[in-house]
Amino acid sequence: MRCRHLPLVLALLAAPALWAQALPTPAVLQASLAAPPQPVTVIEPHLSVGGKQVRLSYLGYPIAQVLSAHLGPDWQKTPGKEIKFRALDGYVSRIPVERFAKHRAWLVLARQDGSEFVVDNLEQNQKRVPLGPYYLVWDNIAAPELQAEGASGWPYQVAQIALRTSSKTALLPPGLAPGFEVQAGLAQKFCLNCHQVNGFGGDKMPINLAARAKQIDAATWQRWLLNPSAVRPGTAMPPLPEGLADRETVARQLHDYLKALPVSE
Ligand code: HEC
Structure with a gap:
């Protein structure tokens, strides 16, 4: 009974479309990229309300590196397409491929100071929201125009990534x-x-x-x-x-x- 479905399961696992969806665990990702995660400091939009600017440092990988590893290197050559980030709770962020060429983003997996990987989402009245397995953050210090957009485009609890045609x-x-x-x-x-x-x-x-x-x-x-x-x-x-x-x-x-x-x- 246990072995009967094995060939099917293996075939499904080998299908590129499915690989493109679910992200591996942080440990597997780290092994596949063969490099430790790097520190990145951002103005954390979930905490920066009422004119305050709160800086936080995370550990993660440049998103371009993760996308190339998991969608193949051609994802950047597909204008008119979007990267779809799907969170554990059904939140979906669709971000045009062009935006990743214009601004720097990281897929982060921990706080740099080792504290718990959570954030208070002040505008949604939620405290200590878990950010893992992955959280997409942007270099909004180098690009202040991103600060005006708040937390839109910063999906957390990201579990799946896929390349999709434009909406x-x-x-x-x-x-x-x-x-x-x-x-x-x-x-x-x-x-x-x-x-x-x-x-x-x-x-x-x-x-x-x-x-x-x-x-x-x-x-x-x-x-x-x-x-x-x-x-x-x-x-x-x-x-x-x-x-x-x-x-x-x-x-x-x-x-x-x-x-x-x-x-x-
Ligand atoms: C982070 C998730 C989130 C985003 C982004 C969001 N909403 Fe909502 N929205 C909710 C939730 C949750 C509710 C239910 C609120 C409640 O009942 O307390 C809701 C309720 C609503 C309702 C129903 C109100 C009613 O009583 O019928 C409308 C209309 C609405 N949202 C419009 C929008 C529009 C327009 C935008 C974009 C500007 C938006 N929402 C962005 C989460 C979101």
Whole structure:
């Protein structure tokens, strides 16, 4: 009985598509990269709220090195594609390949000072959130423009990485009026890590925003996106990042876009 499925299991394990998904444990990763993890210091966006800047140092590997080892070296030559990071809790971050050429990122696996690999997620009212197995961090000291984006693009508890085609078709379907490219990008960056549009997005809170937005009036929408904790104390929904210029406009643009987006699921 034990051996009957072995050939199938081995065949599945050898399939490149599956290898591309699940990340190995930190110990296996370290062995496969044949180098110890390096220190990296960032302004930790989960702690840097209310105008504060909190620096933390982690240990990890340049993401380009990890991606080349696990997706093959050609991942960088595929413009129009995205790297999909999937967390243990269903949070999904889709990051355009081009962004990794523009900014430096690391996949980290421990705190440099040896303290527990956790962070307080102040905007989501959560304390001591485990970051492992992996956490994607960015050199936002060299690139201060990243600080304005808050923690979007910083997935933690990352367990799977895959190369995916761009989300354009899901976000800009043929039935949508033209001119919503910017808005679709904003939804992708700030909302679809947790929510979905027509089945595309994250599973942390998989409501269909294309449907939900049509039921919420403009004022309620604004209040909710700018300060969810004021509407529902203790909520795990984060506000639009404080550092973002013109948050009111961004919130309105998202509403306009999601109201216009046809519901297909
Ligand atoms: C980190 C995950 C996360 C992100 C990112 C996020 N949300 Fe949410 N959202 C939640 C959670 C969790 C809830 C449920 C909140 C509750 O009931 O306390 C929620 C609820 C909602 C609701 C439902 C409110 C209701 O009462 O029906 C809407 C609408 C919404 N989010 C819109 C957005 C939009 C638009 C964005 C992007 C600007 C966004 N969310 C980004 C986690 C997130």
